[in-house]
Amino acid sequence: MQRYFLDDQQQIKKDDWHHILTVMRMQSGDDIELCTTTGQCYLAKLSLENIPLKYEMIQPLDVVINKGKITLIQGIGKGDKNEFVVKYATQFGVDQIIFIEMKRSISKMDDQTWHKKKDRYEKIALESARLAHRNTVPTIDFLPNIKALNGDFSHAFVAYENDRKAVFLDKIEGIKNGDSIALLIGPEGGIDELEMALLKDKGFISVGLGNRILQTEVACLYGLAIIDGVLERKR
């Protein structure tokens, strides 16, 4: 069944009208799933006679209980790598993505550029969350450097190719339901040594994500799959 996210006023978003009416060709009386901004989802019946589109709530749906807050801190990549990360990390269950400019980031980001990009990334996250049948949409933020990063997580990890022997699955056995977990992935050029020292000061533990070199845009998926796998088991 199609799932849509409501806006703050509990209305079907204008952006979704076209999808409902023209792409899906839905009719009044058709059932859909609607999720509120707090992550509660309902079975609902559409009423399409008027604009704005209306609906009638039928019953609440069982939703997956929030298993923890998973934050991906991703070194800014070039080209469409950031879009790739938003799209697929959303499917892999991330709750927050923080793009961060790092010393070896080839693409640079200023506040003005970020303002434009953020809108686009949020749309991608919303659409990906809808298709993945998530009940929440990840938030997306930007930080100008590692110094600006608040290390306030229950567990914080950084993927570091020189630490491949620190098997990620061993390092995360201790995570519990409800913990906040951060995973930092460097940009294409890797993580500078001074940044690494700063991250360790902030409590980040370096981990290996397997014995191969992963491109930056998929390294996060390797890590998120393993975090989700462990949390699924503990649920």
Added chain:
Amino acid sequence: MQRYFLDDQQQIKKDDWHHILTVMRMQSGDDIELCTTTGQCYLAKLSLENIPLKYEMIQPLDVVINKGKITLIQGIGKGDKNEFVVKYATQFGVDQIIFIEMKRSISKMDDQTWHKKKDRYEKIALESARLAHRNTVPTIDFLPNIKALNGDFSHAFVAYENDRKAVFLDKIEGIKNGDSIALLIGPEGGIDELEMALLKDKGFISVGLGNRILQTEVACLYGLAIIDGVLERKR
């Protein structure tokens, strides 16, 4: 350091000459890593005076011991989804990819089309293995339907969205180093019930890959990351 795969005659492949000479602008005496078709890798010194390019072996490299044979059986996807799977599954450590036409595959494949595609997929796998610093390149095959699938694996799993409670990490705790492990991922439209019955007859165990709906091209990455994570721990 750059890594290249040698051909059956232990020569640097013609396809790599351009990369070595023009893209990387290497000089005689530069060090590279070379891997044989059997997965042994060496540090070597280039000698570029003549065509074909020559090299001198310096010393064998420690390579990751084969941890098991991981086979991805992937329902044929449309557009460039198959290329996506080859590229990234190679980075996630797959040893064999079998594309399979399934009842709900939107794109169809005949032997003639496959012949053309196979070449392209093998090139993508080779390049991805090189970048990931693997010592082997996955093989790529095609089967016309589930019936043609040989179920001869130590452990065979099929991702099935109706079985989300069968947590993958629990199901694969028993895998051991050296085992042959298969993971089947259906096409966009999912797996037909008759196909599912046939798979179970062949010994496939259905598993859930998290509590969201994953697009077919990344579902394999979720599964491969968890398999690799468990094998890394057992190595």
